[in-house]
Amino acid sequence: MPERESVSRAPRRRSERARTAVLDATAALIEEVPYARLTVEAIAARAGVGKQTIYRWWPSRGAVVFDALLERSGGGDAALPDTGDLRADLSSFLRASAREMTAPSTDAFLRAVTVEILQDEAVALQYRQRLLTPQRAAVRQRLATAYDAGLLRDDVDLDVLVECLVGPVAGRWLLGSGALDDAYADAVVDVALRGAIR
Amino acid sequence: MPERESVSRAPRRRSERARTAVLDATAALIEEVPYARLTVEAIAARAGVGKQTIYRWWPSRGAVVFDALLERSGGGDAALPDTGDLRADLSSFLRASAREMTAPSTDAFLRAVTVEILQDEAVALQYRQRLLTPQRAAVRQRLATAYDAGLLRDDVDLDVLVECLVGPVAGRWLLGSGALDDAYADAVVDVALRGAIR
Amino acid sequence: MPERESVSRAPRRRSERARTAVLDATAALIEEVPYARLTVEAIAARAGVGKQTIYRWWPSRGAVVFDALLERSGGGDAALPDTGDLRADLSSFLRASAREMTAPSTDAFLRAVTVEILQDEAVALQYRQRLLTPQRAAVRQRLATAYDAGLLRDDVDLDVLVECLVGPVAGRWLLGSGALDDAYADAVVDVALRGAIR
Amino acid sequence: MPERESVSRAPRRRSERARTAVLDATAALIEEVPYARLTVEAIAARAGVGKQTIYRWWPSRGAVVFDALLERSGGGDAALPDTGDLRADLSSFLRASAREMTAPSTDAFLRAVTVEILQDEAVALQYRQRLLTPQRAAVRQRLATAYDAGLLRDDVDLDVLVECLVGPVAGRWLLGSGALDDAYADAVVDVALRGAIR
DNA sequence: CGCTAAACGAGACGGTACGTCTGGTCTTCAC
DNA sequence: GTGAAGACCAGACGTACCGTCTCGTTTAGCG
CATH class of the missing domain: 1.10.10.60 (Homeodomain-like)
Structure with a gap:
């Protein structure tokens, strides 16, 4: 190791x-x-x-x-909490993510790294492997639990679902196309989850 | 003028x-x-x-x-076609977008502009006003037609819905986290639309 | 004309x-x-x-x-006065020249033109024809009068004599190698004239 | 040092x-x-x-x-030779100077430096200290020897005499007002020296 | 515990590009 | 149809950083 x-x-x-x-x-x-x-x-x-x-x-x-x-x-690979309430868990995760991204310090860091990702595939690869994948795995894990419990439709692709949750928030951050607040986080969870639950 | x-x-x-x-x-x-x-x-x-x-x-x-x-x-404000089949219309739009984004020429251009957006708020503002807003308005228009026809849930926020369609695709492009193919486009449409239809 | x-x-x-x-x-x-x-x-x-x-x-x-x-x-081709006293006439001319050259305004102008003379033969030519030659002719004229009166040695070259009067003063101006005052003007006249008179 | x-x-x-x-x-x-x-x-x-x-x-x-x-x-502070014949020593020095100044390479260099001297007092100062003064000191030294030997008039100012030798030559170079040949060098020596010897 | 090799701080080096300034030419418009 | 205004192509200015390369000076590990 x-x-x-x-x-x-x-x-x-x-x-x-x-x-x-x-x-x-x-x-x-x-x-x-x-x-x-x-x-x-x-x-x-x-x-x-x-x-x-x-x-x-x-x-x-x-x-x-x-x-x-x-x-x-740091590690950053903290798993999502599982309160048993999927919607609530996702909501609090996405709310926290949105809040974090808008913090000036994180925002500046993220912009810098994104600029590098866009211009250097090596950085992009590292980012995917060491930060993006663990983060998405954590979300996916929570969704998998729900899936195994039979809460989600059989034909749902968990990876796509993860991106449907995270993508819109990332998009708003990147483009500044709207407020990155709790309401938005919840709205995204609503749409994505309603499209996934049985 | x-x-x-x-x-x-x-x-x-x-x-x-x-x-x-x-x-x-x-x-x-x-x-x-x-x-x-x-x-x-x-x-x-x-x-x-x-x-x-x-x-x-x-x-x-x-x-x-x-x-x-x-x-x-150019203008770029071309409206989405309305064949009467919402899912098909969105799918073809998102497929086209994904295909366009992966074309080397567009990809390079988009990376360049994104780098600038991340570092220069003036460019970001212009981008929103002159490219992003018109494009999203076109998608939104198609959704509004469906909404007015009573196909969508009353409580759906059309702007959020637009972002739930476009965001995941943009995310994959930005991070290279997966294939930007027709299947992905359709999967996103599935999730987003299933969460919005009545 | x-x-x-x-x-x-x-x-x-x-x-x-x-x-x-x-x-x-x-x-x-x-x-x-x-x-x-x-x-x-x-x-x-x-x-x-x-x-x-x-x-x-x-x-x-x-x-x-x-x-x-x-x-x-202007014309600038004013002849030297002839008081009958050669030394006095040359002295007052050289004193005036020295005083003029050290006046800030003339100094700046002269520096500018000298810079051009050094770098552009066309300007140098014009300068010789339109300013230098008339000025020297004036001095030479005064010396010629003295020569004709038998005051100067037969073998003296009037042109060289002119330059022996003007050259040292120009040199001091150009290089700043000493005070350009009346005493210096007189000293130059002394040396040059003593070498020329019969 | x-x-x-x-x-x-x-x-x-x-x-x-x-x-x-x-x-x-x-x-x-x-x-x-x-x-x-x-x-x-x-x-x-x-x-x-x-x-x-x-x-x-x-x-x-x-x-x-x-x-x-x-x-x-280089050093350049080479003293003038002393053959015992002052006129000959000065003549050969001035002839050499004139010849040197008209060499294309030296001429170009000298023009360049003169342009700078005219526009930058710092350069002018350096020029005086490091090139002009040593050169003139060499000439002056030769004159001083003659003076000490009682060959020159008591009231002659050696510094002025140096300038009466060097100034006219420099003037011709600067203004191109005549040939810079041996004859001219000798003529200048004649005038200056005849004005200085006892 | 002293030697030696590395990593270190500092910063000069050959370069590239910056954003500005000016040279000299060309174009537009008002008088 | 001249002249003011100023945009144009060109290219040098002096500065800022790049990434590399010495310099001497620590500092760590081995012998």
Whole structure:
């Protein structure tokens, strides 16, 4: 079992101090400056680190940013609670997601990572594997429970259902096409769930 | 009624030749080079135009790219056809959208514009007003017809319904989390529509 | 006999107002901004004239500057006074020249024109013909009078003598290698004249 | 005793290779293109150096050009030979100077530096200190020897005498007002010296 | 416990592109 | 039909960062 997993290369005699300083500086700067102006030099300066130390361990700015997001999200693979009330569980999850996404700090981070995802397939892959998949698996798990309990239609595709819940919220966040509030979260749950329950 | 509306500034004695050359060059380059390496200098060179001519009429690279997309999308406010079969109409729309998004040319353009949307609220606003809103209005119109015909539940929010159709598809495109094929389009229509019909 | 002579092209139906405005603006700007930053655009703007009007009548910035100097110097071909005292006449001439050259306004103008002379043979030629030669002729004339009166050695070359008077003063102005005061003017006259008188 | 002194800033961990390449490229270009079209970019390109490397160590194009001249002139503080014949020594010095100034390569360099001297007092100061003063001191030294030997008049100012020798030659070079040949050099020596000897 | 190799901070380097400024030309419109 | 206004193509300006490459200086692990 590898001790550290990330987009950065394998450490040999790596300074944990430097690594942490870089990721912290990155997190701080992401919230302070527009992402287009977030430079590796600024990260290095803020972290009190040589540029080479960054380029030694990360292949690109995007990788640093992604690692910073990883560090921040921790495991993130917390399963959805199961109160027995599917609609309520989904609603509280989607409400929490929406709330989180609109927090300035998360918003800035997410924008940065999304920009990288759009331009670098390697980051996109990492994002899917290490953040997206676990998150969706958690939702899917809750739905699977309901499915096994016979609450959902036989012909429903759980993966599609997950995306029908998460997609609209992500869309609003990305495009700013409307308020990302509890009401919206619930409305999405309503539509998706009504289309799935037996 | 203004003759030309875009994110570029109001023209005074502007060269249409230069304007067109810039947008064409931009469209061509977007498909040829990774967006991160699409430079204003390259656009100017390709267009046979001075850099100043670009900076005179557009505030940023993002604005040029957005204008190029506008030019490309033309009106784009084509209404959805109404064959009387709501499910079929939505399905064919979503299938077409998915197919369009995966075309390399559109994909590259969309990635570029999305990157700008994420980093420049002015572009995001323009995108919403001039592309997103008309497109969604078209879908909404088709749904409204069905609603008026009493096919949909009384309590359904048409705007949310639109997003439940479009959001998941956009999500897959953005994150590459699965195939963007006809089957997926239909599955989304199934879930969304089953949750909306009376 | 041409009506106007200068480095500018031949007039056809030229606006005297524009011509004067350009030369005045040039003179004003030469004193206000470092010559390296004196742009044709600035002259045009200051003169309330289109750039094309300048380029239509003058081949280069240097030509404008030179014309402005011409306008300023007027004829300039005033002969040296002849009080009968050669040394006194030369001294007062050289003193006046030195004083003139150190006046900020003349200094700036002279620097500008010298820069052009160094880089544009056409300007250099015009300068020699229209300003330098008349000035030196005036000095030479005074020396010739003395020569004819038998005051100077037979073998003296009057042209060289003129340059031995003017050269050192010009050198000090150009290089700032010492004070350009009356004492220096007199000292130069002393050396040159003592080497020339019988 | 500092190892290198110039208008460039103090080196810290400067690349001698880059420094030399820049000065060599500058020297080459000065002879090839009119000074007005000598750009920093061209120097950088020719030297195989980044523009920033030039701007890091020199404050302006003029400073680079001056440094290139310094490099070229080497010490330059060679004393005048003393054959015992003052007139001959001065004559050969002035003839050599005149010949040197008319060599295309030196001429181009000198024009460039003079343009800078006229527009940048910092360059003018450096020129006086590092090139003009040593050169004049050499001439003055030869004159002083003659003075101490009682060959010159008591009341002669050696500095003025130096300028009466050098000034006319410089004037002809600057203005192109006549041939810069041996005859002229001798004529100037004649006038100046005849005005100075006892 | 001292050697040695690496990782480190610093920052110069060759480059690329930025956004601005100006040169000189060409076009439009008012007088 | 000239001249002001100013857009146009071109290209240099001086700056900001890129990613690479020395520099000496820690620092960690092995021998």
